[in-house]
Amino acid sequence: MLAEIGWIALVLAFIVSAYSTIAAFRGGDEGRHQLVVSGRNGALLTFALLTVSVLTLTYSLVKMDFSLAYVADVTSRSMSPFLRLTALWGGQAGSILFWGWLMSGFVAALVIRKWEQNRELMPYVLAVALGTTVFFIGLSLFISNPFDRLWHVPGAEELTRAFFRSTGAMPYIPKDGQGLNPLLRHFGMIGHPPTTYIGFTGFVIPYAFAMAALITGKSNEDAWIRATRRWTIVAWSFLSIGLVLGGRWAYDVLGWGGFWGWDPVENAMLMPWLTGTAFLHSVMIQEKRGMLKIWNMILIILTYALILFGTFITRTGVISSVHSFAKSALGPVFFAFIGLTFIWSLSLLFRRMGTLRAEHEVESLLSRESIFLLQNVLFLSITFAVFWGTVFPMISELITGTRITVGPPFYTRVTGPLFAALVILMAIAPFIAWRKQPLRALDSKLLFPALGSITVASAWWISHRQHPDSFFALWVVSFVVVSILYEIGRGVRARVKSRGEGVFTAIGRLVGRDRRRYGGYLIHLAVIMIGMGFIGDAFFKVETQGTVSVGEQIQIEGYKLRYDGLSQYMGEDGREVLEASVSLFNGDEFVKVLSPRRDYFVVQRQPVTIPGVYSSFKEDVYVLLVGWEEIGMDSSTFKVYINPLINWTWIGGLLLAVGAIIAAWPGGCIALQRSYAIRPRSVESRAAAGD
């Protein structure tokens, strides 16, 4: 019965959201309040109905109701309740329903929080955001329905999936399910997909505001920018955390010693992150100087299109990759939706292009505005390079019939210098004033960070002379760190000097009065920490491979790994486990026993290599079991990696979340309003006249 209730709720949610899209749009267009309010109620109802759908599906998954095809696909009796819960987004049908539910949640939150503000834009915001929700609910209902059942139709070779029973069909309920893809049976599954989806769906809100501003002709005002500032920070932060968690999952599960492999689906997540990051920075120029209005529109349209493209890649299997587990008939519909929304958005933009004139010109090449403009160009260049590398295999297959894959060297060679330029801008930007920065005044300010960073990088280089090419990378990141710390230090000093505050009070007030700026600096530091993981991977990674008998050792850097033996047992969720025992020594000092494994999932006939890892702040010792003797098991082959600075990436992810909370924390403007009292000229003239 529950599955039927879930399906009915899904049908109602589709009808209600489609109605609400039209009602909100027409209500706004014709100034009919009742129609708009009815659309708003519909948005809240859509969320409630989809919640019913999601809850019924979750219950079916946890209770293993194998009468549902989706449940039989992604769960099995051997899976833990935790994994059965994560199966909600582990397969195609469930993840699309989950996407739609999150989207409707964002729309409901928007309606509750922002209804009384931006009322002019709100009907159209609702229409655009709900329009996207309708599309995803439609996919769930008509193409990839999680409530479909399995039917045995006489004469048919395969089981049929449908919600309703056709003539002569007999229901088929398997005794056990297939179970979740083995690669997805990981604790990180509770974090990576939901955070990524929240990031994806969250970006639809600023897009909807942008489109509403274009529809109403209010695009020249920056009400839409201000209304979406916090939403954008939240969406961006979740997407960033999703990227970091995805890297962690790859590091723990995929067993190739790294965390970023320029996989098409990683790229699909990275591209909206890049344009979203550019947008997040670029809107500041519109807020403060009334400039880059067209840029901001383009950036948010691109971000939205790339989010849909990312979902398209992940969920349609159009590009083969480790993530593209699900292949289905979604492709053409998705492709058409991306194309139509992209063309519609651009046509709206072109129609309003004349109204999007900048209020000021760039006064100097050396100004905060021009730095941000350059940064936009760099972000878009990286996005284009990544996009090209991602779609190239598809294009080559279409034209030549042969799929030519673009490997990591292409990406690192093309995007590396662009990323380096971006990081340098990150270091310089805080010292550049709005409008115009005199060059002479800049020299003295940059002197300390430049000298400080050169000293740090040189000290590093002296002790790591075997990697001379790492000097530049380390100089760039230390330039940013020293610049940010110096900038914060200058702010604190100024407060201490002018207001007589204590150092800690000054730090608290400095951050409190401009959370966005200082939260942003913390995020910059976090990005640099994440970048340190990439630097470690690019310049200092060491690997070796060796076959050893029990009692023998492998040596790498200062470490010794002694092979102690191999055991074989049945795991808890249908996996045959081969687990090696390896004692790790740092020099002659025992550190810990590592247990690299090879799990073989019998039903799926799929092996998964789980590393044994020793983690420290400095580096990881990452051991993979890659071969063994079937008989006797007294000799095995191991691949060992030393991954320097990799834990900085995960810590950077945590720091990023803290920075995002500071930047998005509400109430930053209260102090601002108290700080200044400006009176209109009429009042001033009256005061002067002695009134």
Next chain:
Amino acid sequence: MDLGAVLVGLAMLVVTVVVLADPFVKSSDGGQRAYQSKRGLSARMKKRTGLWALRDLDFDHELGKVSEQDYKVTRAQILQETAAALEEIEKDEAAVEANIEEEVRNLRRTARESGRYCHQCGQAREQDDRFCTACGVEFKMAETLSE
């Protein structure tokens, strides 16, 4: 389909229809004007932008990021723009005040003309009252209400 599911589905449908139809049942025109362009909205935005710009400029100046000359020129410019925005807001608020006063005057006039209220203090009166229950003024015969 399971009968229980059909009944739950019907219940959801009824709730859906009621919630969607609710705004049409409650006849209200309160929001009709809300979707029209609001005067002064842009000015308020400009005021906030100006305050932000001032705050940043002052702090940048305090940190020595802006030269003294640029600071003076830019600050004057921002002050001028923000003051203009405030003037616009003031005009807008004055217009709103005037509208409210006009509405109140109209209501008072309507009340007086209808004869349902005391001509002196505005207290509501019954049809056959000879004196006001609040101020005690005597109602003349001509003021007696007739249906």
